[in-house]
Amino acid sequence: MTNKASNKKILFGVTGSIAAYKAPSIVRCFKQKDYDVQVVLTSGGSRFTTPLTLSTVSGNTVLQSMWDDKGTWHNHVRLAKESDVLIIAPASANCLAKLANGLCDEMLYALYLSATCPVIVAPAMDLDMWKHSSVQRNVAQLAQDGVHVLEPATGFLASGLEGQGRLPDVEVITAFAEDVLSQSAKAS
Numbered sequence: 001m002t003n004k005a006s007n008k009k010i011l012f013g014v015t016g017s018i019a020a021y022k023a024p025s026i027v028r029c030f031k032q033k034d035y036d037v038q039v040v041l042t043s044g045g046s047r048f049t050t051p052l053t054l055s056t057v058s059g060n061t062v063l064q065s066m067w068d069d070k071g072t073w074h075n076h077v078r079l080a081k082e083s084d085v086l087i088i089a090p091a092s093a094n095c096l097a098k099l100a101n102g103l104c105d106e107m108l109y110a111l112y113l114s115a116t117c118p119v120i121v122a123p124a125m126d127l128d129m130w131k132h133s134s135v136q137r138n139v140a141q142l143a144q145d146g147v148h149v150l151e152p153a154t155g156f157l158a159s160g161l162e163g164q165g166r167l168p169d170v171e172v173i174t175a176f177a178e179d180v181l182s183q184s185a186k187a188s
């Protein structure tokens with residue numbers, strides 16, 4: 001596995017988990033490895049991190065709403081087709097439910113439906129949310145649909161509880177993504 005990855009394009013989705021505050025560090029790590037990173041932020045995600053921070057660390061304008069007041073058209077279909085991987089970290093329970101059921105009321109979820117590249121989700125939530133049968137059902141559905149699920153880590157959670165639900169460390173996320181990218185390069 002190489003450290004430099006010029007030409008590889010990452011679509012990086014950030015959703016409304018408290019762990020979204022860690023997303024800029026993950027984006028920065030991919031940039032340091034020379035990936036081209038296009039961030040897509042959901043409305044929930046923007047409550048926990050800012051487009052300005054994500055734009056600064058990625059070097060690209062952050063995509064947010066599908067409904068732009070300026071009447072600008074974003075070709076999300078082309079964006080999804082041109083990317084080498086779609087990574088959603090953190091992925092909220094709401095995000096998992098929408099992906100598993102084909103809902104696309106946000107730019108990120110429309111991109112997911114248009115994407116033909118490998119997709120990685122890194123769920124992050126409180127332990128009881130993670131254990132909930134509806135969340136587990138959605139995760140199982142996504143795995144069946146070919147999505148690569150990076151399971152949450154176990155440890156101290158934002159709620160003060162301890163258990164499974166933490167967003168894995170940045171090194172774990174980047175290694176997982178590079179593994180998926182190298183598998184897809186071998187397959188093509």
Ligand SMILES: Cc1cc2nc3c(=O)[nH]c(=O)nc-3n(C[C@H](O)[C@H](O)[C@H](O)COP(=O)(O)O)c2cc1C
Nearest residue numbers: 015016017018042043044045092093094095124125
């Ligand atoms: C303080 C706070 C923390 C939250 N943390 C999480 C979380 O860690 N994981 C999660 O799945 N949802 C969490 N939620 C709920 C989501 O933010 C909510 O479902 C939101 O609609 C998700 O938005 P999105 O689909 O636009 O990303 C949290 C909500 C609040 C108010």
